Amino acid sequence: MATLETRNLGRRFGPTRAVDDVSLAVGDGELLCLLGPSGSGKSTVLRMLGGFEPPSAGAVLIDGDDVTRLAPERRPTGMVFQSHALWTHMNVFANVAFGLKLRRLPRAEVRRRTEAALDMVGLAGFGERRPTQLSGGQQQRVALARSLVLEPKILLLDEPFASLDQHLRERLREEVREIQRRAGITMVFVTHGQDEALALADRIAVMREGRLEQVDRPEVVYRQPRTEFVAGFIGQMNLIDARVEGGRLFAADMALPVALADGPARLALRPEDLGLAAATDESGARVLRVTDFGAHLAIDLETIDGQRLKATAEPDAGWMAGMRVALRPRRFAVYRDGHLCPMPAQRAGDPPVSLQTLVAGQPAATAGQPVWHHHQH
Amino acid sequence: MIARLGLPRRLDWKGPLIATALSVAILLPLINVAVWAFTEVWRYPAVIPQKFGLRFWGDMLARGDVREAMSTSLSLAAIVTALSVVICLPASYAFARMNFPGRNLFFMSFLTVYAFPKFGLYITIAAIFIGLGLIGNFWGVVLIQLVSTLMFMVWIPVTAFQNVDRRQEEAARDLGASPLRVFWSVTLPQALPAISAAVLLTFVNTFYETEVAWLIGAPEVRTVPLLMIRFINSELVVQYGAILSLAMWVPSFLLLIAARRFLGAQALGRALGA
Structure with missing residues (x-):
């Protein structure tokens, strides 16, 4: 149960602004997709949320507390990496149990929770295997279990399924959605696939060249693109x-x-x-x-x-x-x-034009102004 | 693969041929040494020694200078390797992962030591050691041997540390591990095969090193290779040389076996650059 907020977040790499003036608010239990082409800065935003990249400007707030300067291990966030980043020198069980052992939980509880997490991602009984003995989809599930087992307030996913084939991607996507709903975790999901964003997100934040273009519900982004x-x-x-x-x-x-x-x-x-x-x-x-x-x-x-x-x-x-x-x-x-372009609704007296009915009620795009939305539940 | 299975299997003679030739070239001298070590009488033109026995082993092991040289060599190699680990591993981690001014220059300066003819370098160092009273001194030899280990103990671990996936370290941080814990639980285990290979090479190289030990250590510090040189120069008995060779071979062989068991042949091969 947590809210996440960024205020005018920015990150420069030398002269380039990888992320520029990004202000976002993610509601409790909401799933926000950061969508954009590669190089649009979406992964950099995520890494700043997780504490892996220091922002050059702005702030990150979790539940209203400023965590901008907090190291990753001190943030209540869990991250799932694109490359799954499993530890190849440990077996699956040890990978998932790592975070629990760090917290010095009793051995029996570590075992119970690790097995429950593996069960949740459909990998019960795979504990003794090495990550290298698993398929790509299974590896990504282990990575998911490794983060979920700690019950993070906020889960960050960096194109977790990008390297998987279409079918597997769709299945895992549904599973993530299911887990997210059940556990009520606040999630930020980075993707460059519009299908994935439309299928998953409560809201989509479209990024381009480091800036936010539009933040809206999927159907609004699709039906009323502002840019x-x-x-x-x-x-x-x-x-x-x-x-x-x-x-x-x-x-x-x-x-x-x-x-x-x-x-x-x-x-x-x-x-x-x-x-x-x-x-x-x-x-x-x-x-x-x-x-x-x-x-x-x-x-x-x-x-x-x-x-x-x-x-x-x-x-x-x-x-x-x-x-x-x-x-x-x-x-x-x-x-x-x-x-x-803002277009007023047609006046009633106009002769009917055979070709079309005009798009009415579209909000005007306001250039340069940060897109600032609060999610309504 | 499928096509090959379908055809009648043809015997490929090239592989066994090359293997045999290599075995003869590599193993024959070794076998010769091993046979000589257990020979009491072997006169030309006999193919097999006339008399086998352990007489020369008894002679050798009874000699104080042999036992002393053995313990000198072992402790020298162990101390140099240990010091090298303590000095070089943090340095190589710094080279691999940290950014500090002059990093590349400093790293190259480590390696340029090997671009010079080594003996010339050692002569110069020896001149300095004379002033410091380190000639003929055990610790003088330790010091200069340390220089020779830099190559293995910096270069190989640097590559190993660089090859550890950053994301794996970040994942551990993300789950709550401190930077030190990340190093201990993720970085070091991932780099361990390569580091073990470096340690192995360092130990073996130091153990067999002859010219520097002679230049700096002689005549007070006598290592096994130096003793061998003396045997060859003064009292040429083939069996002495053969027995010493075998005896010298034992520690590095044991180490190699241990490394193989601990790491698995594949990891070791990868670490050594295969």
Whole structure:
């Protein structure tokens, strides 16, 4: 049971700012995913939370206490490393029991709790094995058990499943979620996989070049990305160069009504928000490829001006390569200078535009201001 | 693999051939020495000695100078190795893990000792030792032998410490271990095979070292190799040389066996750079 907070956290490596002005608050029992491409500073944030990296600026608070200068062994945090970092000169039991022995617990209790922890991660009876005799997934489970056995207030996981195959990763992900819910541990989970973040997180903090781009619940990050970067990084997104002229946005054969000043802009359109209709003539976009994923069709399109787009459709929609289609966007967003443009809801008197209903109620992106969210339970 | 299993197994003669040639080249002189050590009479052109016996062993072990040289050599090697461990291991840890001004320069200066012709260096040191009264002195020999051990006892452990995974150390810190505890429970055990190999090499090298012991120690400090030289120079009896060789071989052989049992052949081989 613990809360975690960072205030204007920063870390420089020489001239580069690996982490810059990161302010986060993780609620009690919450699972926060730090998501970003490699080199975005997410692992450095985690290492500062664990005490392995001294911040060059800002503070780390656990349950309101400043732990910024505390050594790792004095923090109530447990860390699971990407490389699992098991001690190869000890067997599995000794690895897991290490922390308990340090606390000078009675031998019987050490045994009981170690076996319980191994049981929890599905490795009962593996105590006598060497870490090198285990598979990658088993090794990572041992690493998890080694941290969990101490019942840490806060568990930090640094891309723990990155080296595992898809199936195993999904299974372990579910197990971690299950353990987290059951034990009510506050978790910070670093990943560069958007699927993992969307599947696991109570909230996602998207990082880019050391800074926070957006901190929100998964569906909000997906549905209402505040910046063009988040829009492009999470999920599939058609990002199209566009221009606004006289209240209409022109992009790839489409003309959409917008309440924006004239000038260049970027149109963001999810494949599932791009509706298709059969074109009556040869002027529409051409279907390049249709891939049947069972639950939906993925359709690659090329517009008249050579723009490649992706759309999805119902499996029985009957689209085939070579067909001509008209584009019918259902939802879209517009970005300028990388930030989401605020667009007022359409006035009631406007003539109905056949193409779209505008995205309404999106909050404005406020450039430069730290993203500051408290999680609500 | 599968293809090979399918084919009729062809005998590969090259492997056994090379093994035999190597064995002959390496083992024959050793066997010769071993046979000589138990020989009382062996006249040309006989292939096998005419008379075996332990007479010369009795002669050798009864001699005070042999026993004294043996104990001098053993204590010299043990003391030098122990001192080397005490001095070099912390130094190599510092080189591997800490950052201090002049670190690289200092590290290289350790190793450049080996870029010079050693004997020239020792002559210079000997000149200084004369002024200090360390010539012909046991501790003088200990001191200069220490210099020769730096190579093994700094370089090998530095590499070993550098190869210990930082994350493994951090994981231990994370679970509540102090830095000292981390060193004792994680870093040292991980580096131990390589360090043992370094200790082994140091002991064996010091035990067999001849030229420096002669330059600094003679005539008061007599080690087994020096005694052998005297036998060869003054009273050439082949059996004496052979018996001394065998006797000298025993301590390093025992050490090697112990290291193998303790560490396993694989770890030892890895540590030695295989």
